[in-house]
Amino acid sequence: MSNKVRVIRGLDMVGLGLLVPFVKLATGEAPRTQAREILQSVGLPVLAIGAFLLAWSLLASSVETSIGSVPGPIAVATEAGNLVADHRAERAKEAAFYERMETLKLKYAEEGKPWKDRRYSGKPTYFDQILTSLKTVFAGFVLASLIAVPLGILCGLSDRFYAALNPLIQVFKPVSPLAWLPIVMILVSALYTSADPMFEKSFISSAVTVALCSLWPTLVNTALGVASVDPDHMNVARVLKLSQMERVFKIVLPSALPLIFTGLRLSLGVGWMVLIAAEMLAQNPGLGKFVWDMFQNGSSQTLAQIMVAVFTIGLIGFALDRMMSFVQSLVSFDVAPAKA
Amino acid sequence: MTGYLEMYNLGKTYPGADGPAVIVEGFDLSLQQGEFVSLIGHSGCGKSTVLSMVAGLNSISDGGVVVDGREIDGPGPDRGVVFQAPSLLPWFTAFDNVMLGVNKVFAHATPAERSDIVEHYLTVVGLGDALEKRPAELSGGMRQRVGIARALALAPKVLLLDEPFGMLDSLTRLELQDLLLQVRDREKITTLMVTHDVDEAIFLSDRVTMMTNGPAARVGDILPIPFERPRERTALLESDEYYRLREHLLAFLEGQELKRGIAPAAA
Ligand SMILES: Nc1ncnc2c1ncn2[C@@H]1O[C@H](COP(=O)(O)OP(=O)(O)O)[C@@H](O)[C@H]1O
Ligand SMILES: [Mg+2]
Numbered sequence: 001m002s003n004k005v006r007v008i009r010g011l012d013m014v015g016l017g018l019l020v021p022f023v024k025l026a027t028g029e030a031p032r033t034q035a036r037e038i039l040q041s042v043g044l045p046v047l048a049i050g051a052f053l054l055a056w057s058l059l060a061s062s063v064e065t066s067i068g069s070v071p072g073p074i075a076v077a078t079e080a081g082n083l084v085a086d087h088r089a090e091r092a093k094e095a096a097f098y099e100r101m102e103t104l105k106l107k108y109a110e111e112g113k114p115w116k117d118r119r120y121s122g123k124p125t126y127f128d129q130i131l132t133s134l135k136t137v138f139a140g141f142v143l144a145s146l147i148a149v150p151l152g153i154l155c156g157l158s159d160r161f162y163a164a165l166n167p168l169i170q171v172f173k174p175v176s177p178l179a180w181l182p183i184v185m186i187l188v189s190a191l192y193t194s195a196d197p198m199f200e201k202s203f204i205s206s207a208v209t210v211a212l213c214s215l216w217p218t219l220v221n222t223a224l225g226v227a228s229v230d231p232d233h234m235n236v237a238r239v240l241k242l243s244q245m246e247r248v249f250k251i252v253l254p255s256a257l258p259l260i261f262t263g264l265r266l267s268l269g270v271g272w273m274v275l276i277a278a279e280m281l282a283q284n285p286g287l288g289k290f291v292w293d294m295f296q297n298g299s300s301q302t303l304a305q306i307m308v309a310v311f312t313i314g315l316i317g318f319a320l321d322r323m324m325s326f327v328q329s330l331v332s333f334d335v336a337p338a339k340a
Numbered sequence: 341m342t343g344y345l346e347m348y349n350l351g352k353t354y355p356g357a358d359g360p361a362v363i364v365e366g367f368d369l370s371l372q373q374g375e376f377v378s379l380i381g382h383s384g385c386g387k388s389t390v391l392s393m394v395a396g397l398n399s400i401s402d403g404g405v406v407v408d409g410r411e412i413d414g415p416g417p418d419r420g421v422v423f424q425a426p427s428l429l430p431w432f433t434a435f436d437n438v439m440l441g442v443n444k445v446f447a448h449a450t451p452a453e454r455s456d457i458v459e460h461y462l463t464v465v466g467l468g469d470a471l472e473k474r475p476a477e478l479s480g481g482m483r484q485r486v487g488i489a490r491a492l493a494l495a496p497k498v499l500l501l502d503e504p505f506g507m508l509d510s511l512t513r514l515e516l517q518d519l520l521l522q523v524r525d526r527e528k529i530t531t532l533m534v535t536h537d538v539d540e541a542i543f544l545s546d547r548v549t550m551m552t553n554g555p556a557a558r559v560g561d562i563l564p565i566p567f568e569r570p571r572e573r574t575a576l577l578e579s580d581e582y583y584r585l586r587e588h589l590l591a592f593l594e595g596q597e598l599k600r601g602i603a604p605a606a607a
Contacts, residue, residue, distance in 0.1 A: 242440075
């Protein structure tokens with residue numbers, strides 16, 4: 001396979017198909033067609049984004065709120081820059097603190113006084129909060145997958161098991177995270193009572209809530225994937241008299257894998273959406289808490305900061321989805337796997 | 341006279357909304373060891389139904405099937421099956437698809453012996469250098485070759501083929517017919533093949549069984565094919581005998597067609 005084909009397939013797999021015409025153009029393939037495609041795949045979105053920004057800035061300047069005028073795109077971009085600058089400043093302060101501690105430690109050692117390590121406890125920066133959110137959503141997602149995939153397999157294998165579980169699935173599926181969270185928080189407080197906790201309670205509550213809300217798409221899709229194995233493939237298993245275990249691992253799971261990953265991708269999307277609400281209520285120090293704190297502040301920058309958070313949430317959600325779509329394309333058998 | 345593969349008084353009835361639907365009834369056919377028999381008949385008459393009952397994949401309503409002196413009960417690797425669709429597992433390579441069954445049947449062989457068996461049969465069907473290819477990388481004809489290798493590698497007592505070349509283009513189909521003929525001459529394996537291609541039936545078979553139209557389809561006529569083996573297609577096509585046999589089969593099928601045309605008027 002040529003490098004060009006490999007590059008194009010790679011771009012398609014990670015969901016950057018819109019760059020394909022550029023690759024083709026660079027290699028001199030049908031320039032006219034490529035130009036038209038670029039205009040369509042890049043030109044039109046750029047146009048739409050431009051129109052959105054224009055409408056936003058026009059509308060923003062015409063609305064007055066109790067905490068000042070609604071910020072336009074430029075104000076929001078400035079605020080994003082401020083958050084980055086805050087992050088840098090905070091990191092510099094931290095580095096300076098540890099430097100001071102080092103010199104202090106040496107001085108103590110010279111004077112023969114006992115020394116105790118001290119940790120820097122500055123406020124979390126915007127990037128710390130993003131990281132916390134990502135950790136929380138992954139914890140919830142992993143928990144959800146560990147529950148939903150095995151249950152889904154059982155549901156797909158046994159009609160009776162599915163019939164038994166189906167009413168519960170249907171009832172719990174539409175429940176909002178805002179309803180789950182108080183229950184989860186009370187239960188976590190009651191049950192998670194270690195003296196030296198490894199995780200914050202707010203982290204556990206948020207992650208469990210994410211899991212409760214996001215396990216349904218994986219459960220349902222896994223069950224569907226397992227139940228809809230090609231009857232021809234099941235016949236192969238019957239002719240060969242494969243054991244139940246061999247059936248599950250050699251035939252059922254591989255053929256259900258694409259749908260399982262479709263479910264996981266949907267679950268991660270739901271989880272990320274739910275997380276923000278959960279963090280707001282649970283006071284888990286992530287993006288949700290950031291939005292809530294900014295809202296409570298009510299300063300002139302509040303709206304701009306929250307809008308930065310909105311874009312951050314959207315972009316990260318998009319990136320997570322692209323990532324899952326890439327993994328999904330790795331487990332689908334319709335395309336011949338690329339060979340190096 | 342008892343055969344190696346025997347279907348006696350075989351019947352299939354499906355429960356239907358307006359009474360039970362009798363698809364096949366009183367189907368009797370007996371194959372000698374090493375014999376190649378094909379089953380022809382109009383589409384929907386019940387050929388696949390008979391074959392899948394012999395394979396054990398479809399429950400038997402009436403009568404029974406005996407293989408090598410034992411009545412069958414469900415499917416098993418003593419009857420290798422090749423379907424119209426290759427039904428290979430797409431996540432396995434050609435090698436692994438064949439190995440799946442070999443592992444099962446030759447559980448006591450060493451891994452090296454098993455690997456040799458798989459390679460041998462894939463080489464027999466002409467895929468010696470495509471062992472590590474996945475189904476998606478193979479053409480339709482090559483996939484069906486893997487399917488044949490998979491069935492043969494089980495060392496089955498009988499081979500059951502349901503329109504194995506029905507989805508292939510005519511050139512590939514001729515190639516695979518030649519392959520099947522070679523395999524039969526080497527392995528002398530008892531084979532029952534469903535087809536709706538009259539030429540294919542004559543070229544490959546020792547006997548051609550003609551099925552009447554359903555409902556309650558049964559064996560209408562059996563035509564022995566006297567050509568010596570090994571056979572050669574061009575030689576066959578030059579003989580008058582070939583056209584006489586062909587005429588016989590076509591006349592039977594046409595007769596069934598007429599019967600079907602008259603049936604509704606008589607009812
Ligand atoms: N599950 C089923 N229930 C009712 N009728 C069926 C079922 N499966 C097949 N049939 C009927 O049995 C008849 C024979 O089918 P089949 O054996 O596939 O025909 P052939 O292989 O000769 O084309 C058809 O008329 C079909 O409609
Ligand atoms: Mg059929």
